Amino acid sequence: MNAIGPSPPIDDIDRRIIIATQAGLPLCERPYAALAEAVGLPATLVMQRLQRMLEARVIRRIGAVPNHYRLGYTANGMSVWDVDDDAITELGPAVGALDFVSHCYRRPRQLPLWPYNLFAMVHGRSRCEVTEKVAVIAAILGSQCRRHEVLYSTRILKKTGLRLTE
């Protein structure tokens, strides 16, 4: 779990590297050298910076980002929960630790439009599979949760890596 506090310091070189990677590393023998050339920096510097950002947790991971939908995980359920504010700091991490939860965040309620403060993304090959997984979350939250819903996606209108405009 990581509380959202101040960001670790990154400079303009780090920003340039991050922005250049968000469309994906080139699929060639020396992808970091190709990336370095694209941003006009030495390859060794680019690799050092990536390593430093990994250690500082600015970068969570470097790896393959699968498209779950195209791999058969066609049921994408955003489960949303109205959890007691006193209990959420303890229960949130327990939900986030479930291996089938791909994202788990606390967000503010926006009453009366939006009563839920805990979001857990659950992927499955079918809605039935998602429903079973949501039941596991419900059991963990127990009576500390007043109500919940699962919002299934019906269309992906846009999905790209992080983009930053200067």
Added chain:
Amino acid sequence: MDSSPIDLRLLNDYQRNFPLTARPFAAIADELGTSEAEVIERFAALRAEGKLARIGPVIRPHAVGASTLAAMAVPPDEVEAIATLIAARAEVNHCYEREHPVNLWFVVTAADETAVNAVLTAIELHTGRKVIDLPLLAAYHIDLGFPL
């Protein structure tokens, strides 16, 4: 998933710890007992099939710039026009339609909080509809990838 065993390993085993070395695909090839050319070719094929979105760093939310999750309750006959308007903005990197009265969901990312708020305000002005702002307060999941 109905892919070959090597495809599954490439997608599943390298969601993190993709080698940060001069020739990462050669390092993966050594681990899987195949050739560098084969690894690059399979990743390229997976990307062409849409099973691989990209290979690269996944950035911690708010580590660079600011972002928020935003949502709108849009009547069915306005969904298409409003979704098109939202998705066209460079600051929007995810946009989903979901089965719920609050049916349009999107992530806005910009240099700082002021810039994020300006995007939300602009969308409200252009659509005449309320945007629900749901910024992240705490993350309860260390994103290490998703077991396939």
